Amino acid sequence: MGQIEWAMWANEQALASGLILITGGIVATAGQFTQWYFGAYSIAAGVFICLLEYPRGKRKKGSTMERCGQKYMTKVVKLFGPFSRNYYVRAILHLGLSVPAGFLLATILGTACLAISSGIYLLAATRGEQWTPIESKPKERPQVGATIKQPPSNPPPRPPAEARKKLSEEEEVATGVSSGPQENPIPVTDEVV
Incomplete structure (x- = not known):
């Protein structure tokens, strides 16, 4: 059985918790709760967490589905260097932001x-996982011979596809040879001999 990559679970959990913090902060601030400033803090902390957690890390085995627009945020997260790669740092950061x-x-x-999510990141860190960015691979140029399936049968200049269909129908009528359904020249009767 394969080994679980805990960082993927922690990433999804932290992103969801950032969105929940933003939502709760909006409710607290708009509702003018008695300690509404904690709601404002939650909005700021939730936005920071969402920006930090939006780019997914690359899996060790298999492929990783990149989020839409992730490549722009990946560049920003890479700027923080070991602070954003190390899951011990993320575990402590998330726990501190949650208090x-x-x-x-x-x-x-x-x-x-x-x-x-802080606990899951701590588990991922103890298992030796770390965040690595998803690098896009350079696109391979197709081989010239591999792109041509069947060479054209008539020399250039060739008429457009619609004109070729009309020409083939006219040739059938002129020659009397049809590529469509043909009649049986021997009549079929119901008599049994």
Whole structure:
């Protein structure tokens, strides 16, 4: 049985918890809760987490599906170097960011989800995983001979495809040879001999 890559689970969990933090922060700020400033903090922390977690890391085995527009955020995350690659750092960062949001009821769900993703990142770090960017491979140029399946049968200049169809129909009528369904020259009767 294959080994589980925990970082993929942690990435999805952290991205979802960032979105939950943003939503809870909007509710707390717009609802003017008594400690609404924790809601504003949750919005800022959630946006930061979403930007950090949006680019997926490359899997060790198999292929990794890249998120839409991920290549632009990958460049930004790569700038942080070992701080963004190391999952120990991400585990501590997520746990630290989750603590202030835990003081408000509207953001406590995002806090719990972020703490869980911190634990999963810690597990991934102890297993020796680290974030590596998905590099796009240069496109291979097709071989000239491989692209041509069947060479053209008539020399240039060739008429367009519609004109070729009309010409072949006219030739059939002129020669009397049809490529369509043909009649049986021997009549078939119901008599049994």
